[in-house]
Amino acid sequence: MKFNLLKYIGFIFGYPLTILWENIYRLRRFCYKYGFFKQVKFRVPIISVGNLTFGGTGKTPFTLWLSEYLESLDNKVVILTRGYKGRLENSNGIIKSKSKIKGNPLDYGDEALLLSRRLKSTSIVVGKKRAENLDFYFAEEEPDVVVLDDGHQHLKLHRNLNIVLFDCLLPINRYRVAPLGYMREGFSALRDADLIVLGRSDQVSEKRKSKLQEELLKYLDGDVPFAEIGYKPTGIMNCSFHKTMEAHELAGKKVICVAAIASPLSFYGLVDSLGADIIHRESFPDHHYFSPEEISKLLEMAEKEDALLLTTEKDIVKIRRVSDDDRIAYLEIKIHFYKGEKEAKEIISRAFFNSL
Secondary structure, three states: OHHHHHHHHHHHHHHHHHHHHHHHHHHHHHHHHOOOOOOEOOOOOEEEEEEOEOOOOOHHHHHHHHHHHHHHOOOOEEEEEOOOOOOOOOOOEEEEOOOOOOOOHHHHOHHHHHHHHHOOOOEEEEOOOHHHHHHHHHHHHOOOEEEEEOOOOOOOEOOOEEEEEEEOOOOHHHOOEOOOOOEOOOHHHHHHOOEEEEEOHHHOOHHHHHHHHHHHHOOOOOOOOEEEEEEEEEEEEEOOOOEEEOHHHHOOOEEEEEEOOOOHHHHHHHHHHOOOEEEEEEEOOOOOOOOHHHHHHHHHHHHHHOOEEEEEHHHHHHHOOOOOOOOEEEEEEEEEEEEOHHHHHHHHHHHHHHOO
8 A cells, every 4th residue: 555655656756747848848849840850961871779777778789780780781871879888978089999099998989899890891989969979080081871879858859760679678658758667768769660670579478569569550650660679799899809618518608797887687698598507697787887896896796606707799899998807708799670671771771861
């Protein structure tokens, strides 16, 4: 009874704020769509990868897949990313994948360093003022295509394709605008979507997946395609980014997992699915910068238990700053399409024609 009363009180106070928040975002989109707010346009296709919720939908792995695909078509790619919690977030900076100097995560943030390490020729521009930063580096980079990371709410920059990601593991009842739910803005923002990507689709039932898709279809304009993806491990890597074992070799091994990502449970679930014996899970806030003391404590635990200290690829770029101990490893993953890969590639190709 007490819990229900508190929940009811929370709803009474939160509902007006939710309505206000959602209408502000609706008005903002209306103003950009009809020219009351000016959008900045460039003479190359711009592809946005974004979501409607607060983090945890796999934008970084998908941005990596998208950029690798665009590179494979001989395009010069520039990624615009915020560089969240990096020193350059409020200004700008650039990392060139071909450069041997990749930068400091304290400056560029963890996501930018992950992308620059995995990509062959793409440049990553950090800073939350994406339009201004692209203008600053455009002549220097001369990109064929620009990928706007976490861009669905960054309306100042005109884009030719909007890709919106959803996490199938997020309960349907959480799809409410903050503070009552986990959404940045309401489903009405899907009117601008060109492709919907359902992440972790392999970890839920067909019934649950269909229920989410049916909800999204209510708000989509036209025949917007759906794609379904999951994440496949490619190997266990050390701090020097060298593969030390295949992913399946984790089976039966004692593992201590550490993660500072938005959805640590998905990482733990993936490690568990490989048959590892997870003896301890250590979670930190998303984008957390590890201290030497935190890593030393975990290494002591790993040595005492004769276990492997395993983290995510996103976290290893920060952990390396304080320790390059060979006992620290990370699980490398890649995007795997279960449905819609052909349709996704076709709509990405059409973005080039739409920019002409």
